[in-house]
Amino acid sequence: MxxxxxxxxxxxxxxxxxxxxxGPRPAPQAPVPEAPAPKAAPGEPAGTAGSTTTAASPATPAAAATPPNTMLANVHRDAADARVVKLENDYISARFTDFGGAVRDVAFKKYAAVLDHPDPYVFNLLHEDPLLAFTDYPGLGRTTRYELVSSSATEVVFRHVLDGKVEVTRRYRLTREEEKGGDPYRIHHETTFRNLGGSTLPLGKASLSVGTAGLMDAADVGQYLNIVSSNGSDTQFIERSELEGGGIGSIVGAGRQAVPLLEKPGNVAWAGAKNQFFTSIYTPDKPAVGVAARRIELPPFPNSQHPNIGMSGAARFDLPVLAPNASASLTGLLYVGPQEYRRLARFQANEDRVLPYTQYFFNRIFLSGYVAPLQNILLNMTHxxxxxxxxxxxxxxxxxxxxxxxxxxxxxxxxxxxxxxxxxxxxxxxxxxxxxxxxxxxxxxxxxxxxxxxxxxxxxxxxxxxxxxxxxxxxxxxxxxxxxxxxxxxxxxxxxxxxxxxxxxxxxxxxxxxxxxxxxxxxxxxxxxxxxxxxxxxxxxxxxxxxxxxxxxxxxxxxxxxxxxxxxxxxxxxxxxxxxxPEETVPATASGPAGRPVKNVTPGKKHK
Known part of the structure; x- marks a missing residue:
């Protein structure tokens, strides 16, 4: 051209x-706070599937030095005597804590944390709340200790009685690929509320944590760090910058104000937290009514002076009014794993749209939402x-x-x-x-x-x-x-x-x-x-x-x-x-006007 x-x-x-x-710089080359799988504390057994241990909080001394900031959430530490139950298959090792009766973190056996090191990448290792913990319901959150009712190789059950009025039972089960919606990276969740009193009990609203996502490494500027949600067709990406304030308008004093919490109401078919390569996605059986996002200050990366700011999110639900002795359940599927398009595309609520193919206007006008998935499939087939x-x-x-x-x-x-x-x-x-x-x-x-x-x-x-x-x-x-x-x-x-x-x-x-x-x-x-x-x-x-x-x-x-x-x-x-x-090609026989051949005449010699 x-x-x-x-x-x-x-x-x-x-x-x-x-x-x-x-945008972000890709995968880490040095150990990062969220990546290494936690080691057993001295004297703590390594644990097997369905086993329970008393686990100390992961050793991250830098977090203690993190200055308090009311605009940022702080890393939460489980109590030293927290009971941890591990459920695992060939793909994940999920750890459940009795504090909050929720998913503490999930390690990916197929994805290493860092280069040349066997430890798996761990999602939600450093977090504001355990995955699926109640974030705003008094008496049921991350500091509430649940009773461990039972545990097996594939299932764990917690229970707590709130104020003697309502019994809350939380059940988690690893799914199988052959079942509907099943996947090795998916956990089936069920929380059942039972009214123990003799009068009607309105449960109100409650939010469940969808996890905390951190940067991949010190060079990652967070372009793909989001709290993401979908109504089943349209996907909404909440970026960290939306909470930070500033913007172009700040040049003339009209920039956005920083906010500690950003809430967006609306029909939510699924919601999650993600970074460049990994994500959590909670797909409830009944839609949520909104999502919320916060920034969280994580320990700085080694040899880096830049702040390490992640994002945590929650999905908000309307809970029913319970008649005496009645019960109601909040159920859904939690995916915690890599952003593999072919895997996510098998799910029923368009969870594959967590991939940022349509996050930016430039991608949308060039139809990346249609082209990129096909290319991803072809790339995997070629591999x-x-x-x-x-x-x-x-x-x-x-x-x-x-x-x-x-x-x-x-x-x-x-x-x-x-x-x-x-x-x-x-x-x-x-x-x-x-x-x-x-x-x-x-x-x-x-x-x-x-x-x-x-x-x-x-x-x-x-x-x-x-x-x-x-x-x-x-x-x-x-x-x-x-x-x-x-x-x-x-x-x-x-x-x-x-x-x-x-x-x-x-x-x-x-x-x-x-x-x-x-x-x-x-x-x-x-x-x-x-x-x-x-x-x-x-x-x-x-x-x-x-x-x-x-x-x-x-x-x-x-x-x-x-x-x-x-x-x-x-x-x-x-x-x-x-x-x-084509027009430059000279034909074998030159033609004159109207296509008639031009006669080749040799000028005659002049005779004196």
Missing amino acids: DKKNFTIGALLLVAAFALLFF NWVGNWGVAVILMTLILKVVSLPFTIAASRSAKKMAKLQPELQVIREKYKDNPQKQQQATMELFKAKKINPLGGCIPILITFPLFIGFFAMLQCTAELRLQPFLWARDLAAPDTVGHLFGIPWLPINIMPILMGATMVIQMRLTPTPSVDNVQMKMMKFMPYIFTLFCYGFSCALALYSTINGLFTIGQQLVINRMKD
Whole structure:
């Protein structure tokens, strides 16, 4: 395509990359507070499925030094004598506490906490409340000790009598894949209220915690840290910035005010807490009536001076009025696990929309909500075939380039036509340099006479944008890529840093983005250059370097995609530059007007 159209496309890409440039940095490379699985305290048995232990709080000394902040929630610690019951299968190890009668945390056996370390990632390890604990119902919250009624390999039951009036029984069971709605990462929950009195008892409203989500590492700025909910069709992402205040309006003193708690009423089919790769999702059998979100100050990351602010959320329910000796239950399914699209897509309430494919306006206008899921499925199918995630990303990139090839050829041919037209366009510019209206009119007449669409180099490229924007969005939050090695990269979900310039920690040497920048420079030199505008030429000259800076901190998977895309584009451009347009092909027999052959007459010699 020509430089003018390349500029339009490049600026659109800059807008997309800008969202990601200021977004999260991928998976952790060093231990983080939420990640390591808790170890048994000295003298504490490791515990087996269905076993109970008396567990000390996880050792996180930094939390004690966290200054109190009324705008932020604080990390809650279980009492030293809390009884903990563990239920586990091949995928998770869920720990339940008798304080609050709820899910203390969940460890993922298939996902490590950090690179080269066997401990699993633990969700909700540091939290404001245990998962599904009552957050605002007096006498039933996280500080209330429930009686442990029973426990087995797959089920645990807690009970508490509130003020001698209502009996609260909380039952949790690991689900099986063969049952309806079952999944190894899902826990069935049931809380039953029974009126013990002789009079009618209104239960009022109650909120259940949907968990606490923390940043993935010290470089994560929280772009994908959300309390998320859905009414079954539309998904609502509550971002941390909505509670922090500020905004553009703060420049003129009209910014948002920081709030300690953000409540959003409405029909809620499911709600959860999430970070870039992992999530909790509670899907009640009867919809909730709202969600609430808070920020929580977590212990800082090692060797980091930046505050570590997570998010905790809750779903609010209307409870019934109980007749004497009557009972009512609040039931649902709690998913705590990785954001695997294929797994979440099997659920009945569109829980797969927890993935941020439609979180931002830019993704929505380019239909990422439709394109990215299909690409995720295809990426997983490709991985199942080749057995390597890096190779799968490469093959997917090539598939996208092949699909978009007809549009690329159309754009390149249009660019070549525009390049040939430049001398005539320059004449028009000089002739009507003092009359822009005449200049534009003459230019359009020339385009019409030559049968050239001035947007012919841009429109075909715009058609392919949903493919590449969707793929880009999909790679950002694909949990399967986390901690997967490829070539020299140790983690496809993190930058492929091989060292640091002069040993300075904030000057990493990332190979893939450098290769990507090199391919962009070569691609620019191969692209037809019809424009002679100096400002535009200078901007185009520096565009590859700007893109390289934007992408320098991207994960290896994203940089690999961009690099392979650039290499394939170079190959395409080399072939296209050697292709002749149909109208350029000279027929074997030249024809004159009306298609009649032109007679080849050799001038006769002059006779003296």
